[in-house]
Every structure is written in structure tokens, then in C-alpha cells.
Amino acid sequence: METIQGIVDFFLGLGASVFLPIVILILALAFGAKPGRAIRAGLMVGVGFVGIGIVLDVLFGNLGPAAEAMVERFGIELSIIDVGWPAAAAIAFGSEIAALIIPAGILLNLVLLFTKVTKTINIDIWNFWHFAFVGAIVQVVTGSIWLGLTSAMLFAAFILFLADWTAPATQKLMGMQGISLPHGFSTAFVVPAAIVNRVIDYIPGLNKIEADPEAVRKRFGVVGEPVLQGFIIGSVIALLAYAGDGSLVEWMTQVLQVGVALAAVMVLMPRMVALLMEGLIPLSEAAREFLQKKAGSRELYIGLDSAIAIGHPTSIATSLLMVPITLLLAIILPGNRVLPFGDLATIPFMVCMMIPIVKGNVVRATITATVVMIPTLYIMNAMAGVHTEVARLAGFSFPEGATTITSMVDGGNWLAAMFTWAAGNFWLGHGLILVALVVLWVLFKKNTAAWHKLGGYTED
Amino acid sequence: MAVKKKILVACGTAIATSTVVARKIEEELEKRGISVELTQCKASEVPSKAEGHDLIVATTFVSGAGDIPVIQTVSFLTGVGIESDIEKILSYIGGS
Numbered sequence: 001m002e003t004i005q006g007i008v009d010f011f012l013g014l015g016a017s018v019f020l021p022i023v024i025l026i027l028a029l030a031f032g033a034k035p036g037r038a039i040r041a042g043l044m045v046g047v048g049f050v051g052i053g054i055v056l057d058v059l060f061g062n063l064g065p066a067a068e069a070m071v072e073r074f075g076i077e078l079s080i081i082d083v084g085w086p087a088a089a090a091i092a093f094g095s096e097i098a099a100l101i102i103p104a105g106i107l108l109n110l111v112l113l114f115t116k117v118t119k120t121i122n123i124d125i126w127n128f129w130h131f132a133f134v135g136a137i138v139q140v141v142t143g144s145i146w147l148g149l150t151s152a153m154l155f156a157a158f159i160l161f162l163a164d165w166t167a168p169a170t171q172k173l174m175g176m177q178g179i180s181l182p183h184g185f186s187t188a189f190v191v192p193a194a195i196v197n198r199v200i201d202y203i204p205g206l207n208k209i210e211a212d213p214e215a216v217r218k219r220f221g222v223v224g225e226p227v228l229q230g231f232i233i234g235s236v237i238a239l240l241a242y243a244g245d246g247s248l249v250e251w252m253t254q255v256l257q258v259g260v261a262l263a264a265v266m267v268l269m270p271r272m273v274a275l276l277m278e279g280l281i282p283l284s285e286a287a288r289e290f291l292q293k294k295a296g297s298r299e300l301y302i303g304l305d306s307a308i309a310i311g312h313p314t315s316i317a318t319s320l321l322m323v324p325i326t327l328l329l330a331i332i333l334p335g336n337r338v339l340p341f342g343d344l345a346t347i348p349f350m351v352c353m354m355i356p357i358v359k360g361n362v363v364r365a366t367i368t369a370t371v372v373m374i375p376t377l378y379i380m381n382a383m384a385g386v387h388t389e390v391a392r393l394a395g396f397s398f399p400e401g402a403t404t405i406t407s408m409v410d411g412g413n414w415l416a417a418m419f420t421w422a423a424g425n426f427w428l429g430h431g432l433i434l435v436a437l438v439v440l441w442v443l444f445k446k447n448t449a450a451w452h453k454l455g456g457y458t459e460d
Numbered sequence: 461m462a463v464k465k466k467i468l469v470a471c472g473t474a475i476a477t478s479t480v481v482a483r484k485i486e487e488e489l490e491k492r493g494i495s496v497e498l499t500q501c502k503a504s505e506v507p508s509k510a511e512g513h514d515l516i517v518a519t520t521f522v523s524g525a526g527d528i529p530v531i532q533t534v535s536f537l538t539g540v541g542i543e544s545d546i547e548k549i550l551s552y553i554g555g556s
Contacts, residue, residue: 086475123538126476176534214523217504225505270475274500277479284480288539302538307472311503311520319504348472348504 017053017395021046023099024283030103031286041282045093048276052090053396055268056083059342060398062234062261067339069241077337078330080384084342085185085349085409086273087396088387092129093276094394095136097148101128106287108153109160110294117441118160120167121295122182122303125284126277130184131156133410134419136390137383141423151419154430155184158415158437160303162187165444167301169356169456173309179302186306186353188415189372193354194454196368206367213362216317226266226345229323233341234262266345309352318365319348325370329377338380343408350376350408356456376412383411383420465553466497468528470506470518477519481536485517488546496553515552 014022021042028038063081071077092098105128112118131152139148163182170181181187201207238258242251309315326340326347351369358364384406391405392398398405410416422429444451467485471478478500489496501509507524510516516530519537529552535541 174534179534179538217523225508226502270473273475274479277476278483281480281483285539292539302540304534304537305472305477307475307477308519308534308537310472311470311518311522313521313523316504346473352472 017046017049017094020049020094020098021279024279027099027102028283028286031283031290033282033286037282041279044279045276046279048272048274048279049090049094051272051275052087052269055265055272056087056396058261058268059083059265062258062265063237063339063341066234066237066241066258069245070237073241073243076331078339080338080381080404080406082338082341082343082380082411083405083407084269085346085407086269087342087391087405088133088407088409088411089129089273090276091391091394091396092133092136094396095132095139095390096393097135097139097145097152098129098132100145100149101132101135101152102283102287104149104153105131105156106291108156109291112157112160113295113298113300118164119299120160120163120180120182120301120303121291122156122160122163123284123288123291124182124303124305125287126280127183127305128156130159130410130413130416133184133390134416136394137386137416137420138423138426140386140389140393141420142426147423147426151423151430154433154437155415155419158433159184159187161437161441161444162190163301163303165451166190166353166356166455168452170309170353172457173312173356178300179304181306181309181353182303183306183349183353184416185409185413186309186349188413189350190353190357190455192372192375192414193357193368194456196371197354197357197364200364200367206363209361209363211362213313213317213360216320216362217313220320226270227263229344230263230266231259233327233344235259237262237339262341265342269342270345306349306352309355310348312352312355312360314355314358314360314362314365315348315352317362318351318354318369321362321366322347322351322369322373325366326373326377329370329373333374333377336377336381337404338377338384338406340377340408343412346409353456359456359458375414376408379414379417380406380408380412383417386420387411464495464497465515466499466513467549467553468506468510468513468516469498469500470503470516470520470522471500472520473502477537481517481519484536484542485546485549488542489549492546492550494550494553515549517549 024045025038025042134155135148135152138151139145159182163180167180235255238255242254323344330340384404388405469478469482482498503520503522506522510525518532533545535545
């Protein structure tokens, strides 16, 4: 028994950048990938992990001190840094529970497929990190990896339900048959969007406005690109933070340096995650073939990444408008301490599945996203503590002082937050979520057509 | 040797789906002895990055591509219909 404990401790002591490649290697081999490919895959994941750590250092080294200085100067206390989903994904995959999520998620999907509870076959293994994230957080709250896993699986089941519900709307939007989007973040936001959109229907004036998304996109031009966003946000923050700090030359030096550093973070972070992602490809392909073989010839939805729905002109236009709106909200909302940054580039993921619900109307989409953003920011505030703890356990170190982090994905995800809060009284909380899911599912099965319409599907 | 053809792969984030698509296209074309230069970008970056590419393969909607042909497909993600999409790519970049 002691030797087993010793071995487990040894592996966990290696740190995520070593431990994770070993896990990926073993899983890839188990799903039948070739050894050479599996070893390379494992190493690429480790490389991506190291890369993300380096970029995070640049982010904290620049944004951390500036955010602190801004607190001292203006009393705008935005000291919780939004590190963005790439960091959150790395944190989730670096957590102890990540190794269990992939096989457990596949097993759960197969069970729900064969019992005909779901039609979605989720081959988007990459986005299992959302489930791992919830699992890791619940593990921190409860201290049990098994409760964490239970939570993650209930979350995965919830997302499969939401994917089935929204599948017809998604297929119509994309012009593609047989797909659904079981995405831990995008798909969750269908629920609040459907509610807000329904309310807008009753507001005279608002319910009539339309706008051309292409015009919005053109007006923003290159400002819509992450590299420019990073530079502008970095410069403006440094401009405020270091005003009157030494000479004008010193001030401008700070402004330009922070600006370029944050532009670098915006560009480099996704590149680093692309490496991590590349390492997951052999595993995700092997898992896909395995799942598709087991599923046979039934009429199914192939579950893909919601990234495929992001390019809709309304989605892009709304996301661009939401960048300044989100920053403004962060400043004016009383009690908010979150400084939105990394996930400003990820707002399209919040918006993309709202598009069918608002019928592609950019004004409606922007109002809906703005209303939904307010609780999202507060959820990020509330979840930041446990989020930071999970990051620390996954082996990310933070500089002294600027030590609280969050990310909109999934630190601001209402569904992820529900599981976190339910973890406080685990069985009661999760029992209630399970009951809610079963009730929703029964209602959905009873009146499927009406639900599809609510999810944004229209016949014409 | 001829100049390598340039393909721009666009998805929502330039991370997840476009990485899968780019690696898959590279692999499939290598099997046919063709090497290409692949660049990944976000759908919203297409207008500023499209120039100079011979073809755009996208997993999502793209606009602002100008005269450059666009193939919108999820076959490289689902594994269904890869062959016919590779044929399409070849017809644009002038391989066999």
C-alpha cells in the first residue's frame, strides 16, 4: 500500500508539464494510437504547458503591477486578473482529475447513447477540459476526487442535453445536417439568452430595432483583432496606472512596454494552446473512431466544437461591440474586482449560440449579451478564489501580490458556478441539479418541437 | 520545384478546430506527395490575412476573402467526407 502511495506521489510531484504527457501517452496508446505518435503527442502537450506558463509570467509581470498601481491611484479595485480560457484550459488539463475525465466522459456518452437518452456523440475531446475544470473545482471544495468526477459527469450530461435541444437551430445556422455543439461554455449560455430574448419581445421599441452586422464589423476593422486589443488595453491601463510616475519619458516608456507586452500575450497565448491542442489530436482522433465504431448506424448528431459557429457576421459584430461594453461594465458595476482581459477575445464563444435565438439581429444579440454579462462578471468575482486555488494545485505559480485570477470561460459560466455552489452541500446540491435535469429532459421529450423553437429553430 | 501553395485555415479561435484541420490537410496532402504552406487564423482575421493565399479552408463562416476561393467544411473534424474535400482542395491548388 505504501509503495503505491509512493508511486502516486512521485507522479503527482513531477508537475503537470511532466505528469500530463505521461497521461496523454497512456490514454492515446489505450485508444490504439501508434507508439511514436503517442510519444510525440504527449511531449507536445508538455511543451504547450511550459509555453503557457511562460506567457502567464509575461502577463502577470506587466498587468499585475499596473493593476495594483491603478488601485492605489484611482481606487478602481480591479485586482482579479482575467487570464483567459487558454490558461483555464491548461489549468483544467493540469489538474489531478484530468486523467479521469476523458475515459469517464467517453463512457458516460456511450451509456447515454445506448439508453437513447441523448443523440449527441461528443467527439470534441478537447473541450472535455470544461468538465475537467468543474471537476477540479469541486474537488478543491469537497476534497474528494470522486465527488469532483461525479460533478464533472453531471455537467457533461447537462451539456449533452443542451446540445440535443439546440441541435436543429445549430444545423440550420451552419447549413449542415447531423451535428450538434456540446460545448461546456457556449451551449450553457443558450439558457440565459433564451430568457432575455423572450423579455425583449415585450419591450416596445426595442423589439423592432435591426442593424447590419457587416457594417459594425467594417467599422471596427483591425481594432477587432486580438493583437490590437491587447496593445490598446495594455497601453490604456499603463497610461492610467503610471500617470505622474516620474518623468513624461518614463511614463511613455511604461505605456508602450505594457502595451506591447499585452499585445504579445494576446497573440502568444493561443499559439501555446495550439501546441497543447496538437498534442491532443492523436488521442481525440483515436477516441472519435472508437466512439463512432461503437455507435453504429443510428441517426445521431456528431458533437463538435462551437468554434465552428463563431464566424457568423452577427456573432463577430456583437463580440466586437461587447469588448468596450464589458470593460465599461467592469468599471461601473459596484463591487466588481475583475479586470477583463484574456477572455475579451473569447466573447464570441458566449455569443455564437445566441445567434439563432435572436434571429441574427445584432442589436438584440448585443442587448442580450450585455444583460447576460452582468451576472457573468459577478460569477467571476465569486469564483476567483477557488479558481486561483485550482491553478495553484495544477502547478502554476503566481507572483507575490497579484495573486487572484479568473477567466470568463469557465470562471463566469453560470452552469459551472451552479456545480461549484452545489458542492458546498454535495449530495443535496447535486441531487437537485440531477432532478432539474431529468425534469427538463422529460419536458423536452414530451414537446420536442416547441423546445427546438425556443432554442432558435425556425421552419421556413 | 514549384512554389509551395499557401492555404489559410480559419476557425473560431485559430486554436482548436483549425489546428486539427491544418494537421489533417498536411497529412493527407503529404500522402499524395504535395507539400503546402498552412497558416491558421481566426474567422474575424480573414479580411486582413487572406491576401497572398491560394485557398481558404474554414470550419465556420468567413467573409471578406475577396477573390480567394473558400471551402467551408467540418469533414476534417467529423472524419466524414475527408476524401471529397481533399479532391476539392487539390482542384484549387492544382495538384494531380
